[in-house]
Amino acid sequence: MRHPLNIRVNFSIKCNLIPASFIRKISIMKRSDKKVALIAGALGLPALTRDALRKNGWEVFVIGIQNFYDSKLHPDMVIRLGAAWGAVHELRRRGINKLVFVGALGHPRLSEIRPDLWALGILISVIKNQRGYDSMAIAFEQALKKRGFELVAAQDLAPDLTFTKPGVYTKVKPTQSDKKSIDHAINVSHVIGAADIGASVVVDKQVIAVEAAEGTAKMLERVISMRKGIKKSSGVFAKMTKPKQNLKIDIPAIGVDTVRAVANAKLRGIVINTKSCFIIDRDAVIAAANKAKIFIVATDEHPHK
Numbered sequence: 001m002r003h004p005l006n007i008r009v010n011f012s013i014k015c016n017l018i019p020a021s022f023i024r025k026i027s028i029m030k031r032s033d034k035k036v037a038l039i040a041g042a043l044g045l046p047a048l049t050r051d052a053l054r055k056n057g058w059e060v061f062v063i064g065i066q067n068f069y070d071s072k073l074h075p076d077m078v079i080r081l082g083a084a085w086g087a088v089h090e091l092r093r094r095g096i097n098k099l100v101f102v103g104a105l106g107h108p109r110l111s112e113i114r115p116d117l118w119a120l121g122i123l124i125s126v127i128k129n130q131r132g133y134d135s136m137a138i139a140f141e142q143a144l145k146k147r148g149f150e151l152v153a154a155q156d157l158a159p160d161l162t163f164t165k166p167g168v169y170t171k172v173k174p175t176q177s178d179k180k181s182i183d184h185a186i187n188v189s190h191v192i193g194a195a196d197i198g199a200s201v202v203v204d205k206q207v208i209a210v211e212a213a214e215g216t217a218k219m220l221e222r223v224i225s226m227r228k229g230i231k232k233s234s235g236v237f238a239k240m241t242k243p244k245q246n247l248k249i250d251i252p253a254i255g256v257d258t259v260r261a262v263a264n265a266k267l268r269g270i271v272i273n274t275k276s277c278f279i280i281d282r283d284a285v286i287a288a289a290n291k292a293k294i295f296i297v298a299t300d301e302h303p304h305k
Helices: 004-016 020-029 045-055 085-094 117-127 133-146 176-194 216-226 256-264 282-292
Strands: 035-040 059-065 077-079 098-102 200-204 206-210 236-239 269-273 295-299
Touching: 035 045, 035 085, 045 059, 045 098, 059 085, 077 085, 085 117, 117 133, 176 200, 176 206, 176 236, 176 269, 176 295, 200 216, 206 216, 216 236, 216 256, 236 256, 256 269, 256 282, 282 295
Parallel strands: 035 059, 035 098, 059 077, 236 269, 269 295
Antiparallel strands: 200 206, 200 236
16 A cells, blocks of 8 residues: 555645646636626616625626726726627636626617627527516526526625615605505506516506606606696605516616606605615715605515515
């Protein structure tokens, strides 16, 4: 029987024969549970997400989508929408298999995407599931999983991106009348969400507006136009999670612009879900709401899946 010492010595000698460059490459490829790639679309949310992830101990590799990402982001890599293979190769080289998607891309036409072969396989999987936005999001996640990538929710890795506890986050508190509007808005949100129509609704005793393909901002513009003659604020704006919403790529969010629009619409306040709605610059949002004298309520009441 060979002596254990000889085994260790021989192993050490063999390791010394391995080129240092190969050792470095293996080191780079070693996966870490604290590594994540942030694929960044438009506006300021990707930068806030990057900073929150790093604050929570994550090593973040930022990939900016050309013509979308904010120039202030300074991404580690830039790719064209649809040109995925270069990023895939780099992520595998770095041992990164967790992906976070944040930032708006709008609704690009297929002709604008021009997918490479890797992205084409993903796109085909998604197109086969065009029963609604939620089903397409699930298909997208499953297609990535088959190729070795895990889609993760940024708010799960960095909870401070959301309001984690239920309650009122502003100086102004909802009245009993407001609470009735809040309950009504939550119920309506669940109904339209179950039908995959939208996530936002405005209620003032009755339903004033429901979000559709136009998006939240355009819906609030409509409400502002409809309520120009109103002097006393009443009613609420609710932005809730849909029952089957994939919160890994379809994340509700509110920001200072949302607060201002709600105030301009002569509404009393905002209601959102805990742990699943991004607050874009929390301190600024709360300060804007206090200045406008509207309330922000976070609720644990999520729709049944």
